[in-house]
Amino acid sequence: MKIKLRYENKLMTLEVADEDFTLMIEADYEDRLSSAEDKETVTRRSPQEIMDERFNKPEYNNWHKFDRHRGMPKKPFRKDDQEVDETDHMDYFPDYSDEMAREKKEEYEHICEIIHNALKKKQAELLIAIVLDGVSVTEYAEREGVSVSAISHRLDTPESVTKFPLKGKQIA
Incomplete structure (x- = not known):
């Protein structure tokens, strides 16, 4: 049977x-x-x-x-004169970009606050610009109106090196 x-x-x-x-x-x-x-x-x-x-x-x-609802979602409402489904189906996926941007901004602000509390104002702004914002040393020196060697000297001061690692340098 x-x-x-x-x-x-x-x-x-x-x-x-x-x-x-x-x-x-x-x-x-x-x-x-x-x-x-x-x-x-x-x-x-x-x-x-x-x-x-x-x-x-x-x-x-x-x-x-x-x-039963897994797989292709239901088709969205279409106008009567629209025969072919012209959607790209991206409307079905949630958009978390605002939330991710907000969290990234909060994290950035938190790190900036820690740096400002730990260092002097000029050193904190220097570290934030070069390390977090990705500004080159040359560009930062031009913006501040000082030489590149002065900016390099500020980065190599014992206080900034011991508190924060910089591109390959370790915390002492």
């Missing part, structure tokens, strides 16, 4: 000997007979009916309940 089993939206067929189902059919018949009000209407069911009630339907429905 062939029995059909549903599993993850697939239908499998198994070949099982008829004798293997006699115990299951009798047990099912006795259970339904004991709980039925009208005992004359209860009949023996086929093995497939028993399998569908006990295993296939509940399991399939439970799986389907949670997984």
Whole structure:
């Protein structure tokens, strides 16, 4: 006898000997007979009916309940004169760019606050501009109106080197 089993939206067929189902059919018949009000209407069911009630339907429905919306989302509302779906489907994905930018800004401000609390004002601004903002030493020197060697000297002072690592230098 062939029995059909549903599993993850697939239908499998198994070949099982008829004798293997006699115990299951009798047990099912006795259970339904004991709980039925009208005992004359209860009949023996086929093995497939028993399998569908006990295993296939509940399991399939439970799986389907949670997984039916996976995959391609429903198409968005279109205008009547629009025949082809012209969307790029990017509207379906959440946009977290604002949240990420806000968190990045908060982290940047927190690091700047730590640097300002630890160093003198000129050294703090120098470190923030060069390390965090990515301004080159030459560009910063031109902006401040000093030589490149003066900026390099400020970066090499013991106070800034020991408190913060700079491009390959380690905290002492």
